Amino acid sequence: MKTIRIATMSLALQFTILVVVDAQYIADTTQPGTRVFQLGEIVITGKADKVSITASEMQKLNRHDVATSLNILPSLVMANVGARNEWTIYLRGFDVRSVPVYADGIPVYVPYDGYMDLSRFTTADLSRIEVSKGFSSVLFGPNAMGGTVNMISLKPSRKLEAHAKAGVMSGKGYLANLNLGSNLGKLYFQGSFSRLDRDHFPLSHGFDTSTYQKDRDRDNSYRKDTKVNAKIGFSPNKTDEYSVNYIYQHGEKGNPVYLGHDPAIRVRYWQWPYWDKQSVYFISKNAVGKASYIRTRLYFDQFKNEVKSFDNGTYSTQDNRSSFTSIYNDNTYGGSMEAGTDRIRNNNLRIAVHMKSDHHREHNVGEPVRRVADNTYSFGTEDIFFPVKGLKIIPGISYNLRKSIVAEDYNSTSQEINDFPANKNAAADLQMALYYRISEKISLGIMTAHRTRFATMKDRYSYKLGIALPNPELRAEHATNFELSADLSFSGKLSLHPAIFYSRLNNTIQLVDEVQPGLSQMQNTGESEFAGAEIDVTYKISRKFMLSANYSYIERHNLTNPGIKFIDVPNHKIFTMVDFAPVEKLELGASFEYDAERYSTSYGIINPAFTLFNVQISYAFARMCKIECGLDNVFDKNYSLVEGYPEAGRNFHAIFYIDLDK
Secondary structure, three states, X not given: OOOOOOOOHHHHOOOOOXXXXXXXXXXXXXOOOEEEOHHHOOOXXXXXXXXXXXXXXXXXXXXXXXXXXXXXXXXXXXXXXXXXXXXXEEEOOEOOOOOOEEEOOEEOOOOOOOOOOHHHOEOOOEEEEEEEOOOOOHHHOOOOOOOEEEEEEEXXXXXOEEEEEEXXXXXXXXXXXXXXXXXXXXXXXXXXXXEEEEOOOEOOOOOOOOOOOOOOEOOOOOEEEEEEEEEEEEOOOOOOEEEEEEEEEEEEEEEOOOOOOOOOOOOOOEEEEEEEEXXXXXXXXXEEOOOEEEEEXXXXXXXXXXXXXXXXXXXXXXXXXXXXXXXXXXXXXXXXXXXXXXXXXXXXXXXXEEEEEEEEEEEEOOOOOEEEEEEEEEEEEEEEEOOOOOEEEEEEEEEEEEEEEEEEEEEOOOOEEEEOOOOEEEEEEEEEEEEEEOOOOEEEEEEEXXXXXXXXXXXXXXXXXXXXXXXXXXXXXXXXXXXXEEEEEEOOOEEEXXXXXXXXXXXXXXXXXXXXXXXXEEEEEEEEEEEEEEEEEEEEEEOOEEEXXXXXXXXXXXXXXXXXXXOOOOOXXXXXXXXXXXXXXXXXXXEEEEEOOEEOOOOOOEEOOEEEEEEEEEEOOOOOEEEEEEEEOOOOOOOEOOOOOEOOOOEEEEEEEEEOOO
């Protein structure tokens, strides 16, 4: 076994810094009348592995979607799936198939492949985004092998609330959003509308134009995202609450072409005329006596998209054999019930039951529709045990089952549809954590977790454009996670949160070459290990000056096939932020990010390291009004997250805010 190299950790731990928000944080300082929608939380046991980014922090850093917002947190790395122009994240080396995404505790990831384009999720209607790492609660349900991401919406706290913003940005872009809310005591309403539209993004002046990109306005990089969120809630008393929620998203995007030097990558001319998502969900919480509760979630989620592959950069013809129009039509329905009690002395016991039914339909225009459907079940229990003052012991266990309902296979030669063999898979999750609060300033934690991820529909059934064979019998991946962590504070100004982590993965789903001449197959052949460290520090230098940042170090090794590289995650990442308010109403901010080089392909193509600087200034010129201007990538760095897909050069934004609550 190749030994994980962590010799650089001791040096790396001297750098770091970042804001971590306490698990009990409720109010958002940007929108003083608005509270976190607590029904949408999955209450994580213990603070140690949970970090958040609030609406005020997203605003200060000019982050308008979930992908870019999460990028500031420790051990989270933003990545761009360039071939599909999908923005995603990695958490301690795990991708979003192993880190499911939720909206108010409701799963929203795409049924077919488990991925999610997080740039489609704008943040105007969110109070905060919570991230749980290796020790995420089993109450979330299955597939949380590497953690979870939960987007928590707004809830009004006053009789009338209104927040709005509108702005412009480089690349003929604009954004606008409006939040309206009312809390009448027992009844409350919340509505949000947002629009983000950009014709293109500008490339750096250090970019060399080419046959496929003749100027510095990135071709086919447009995006249009509209989001509506509506909520109505009823609280008949202090302990019970009911809420019905609706989210509508409509997206359109282009897919910039590959501009790199890898001969194995073919230039694609793709556009997405629509990327649409709708969710309806009901959440309730009811007290049972004085010491127990029941929380219920029911939901229906629909996802539709269309991809058009064109012949060339005119995006007008589809005559070549490689051109097509592909249509997805997916839906998910399900629910969960969570019950908890603290009637047992020194214990807080909770159980949860989940059921999720995923349905995928796809076809290319001119072909019949193929269907794939799975049912997934999960049964979990978790306890918080307080044997002595300051000590928490948190065991958790769950049993998960995934069963195929239908899986249709299309033969393009005979134009016939046949069924894949039925298949099912069961997996168990088991974890334990100990958190000890030595004093008000020092807390320590140790945890271990055995977590699993089921193979997705795409893992099991995809032909990968004719180069692979399906494998319906794929089993769940397994990861055993370990972590040592601490929370330290000094003088009320300085706080540090270091952690060291290690994950051993088994049954890793990997592409095995030449299972038949010229064909590969996804198989459970892999063993691998992830290891690293993170530390974040917040230093409140004065009432007007705060410094925050983070450093993450991670190494990932494929033990079974060392020649196959893990992609998209740099070994080192640093993020720092300075917030300075020299006079009343004026606020200055700056951020710095360094990403080391990373692999862009499993066969060793490397994306270079890069450093970015961003600056921002805001001025509150009236009681309810504020204007904000900023420059991102101040030094016009020519950089990319994946080789061959350059990102934006220097670009500006100017945004006007109005808050009628003030």
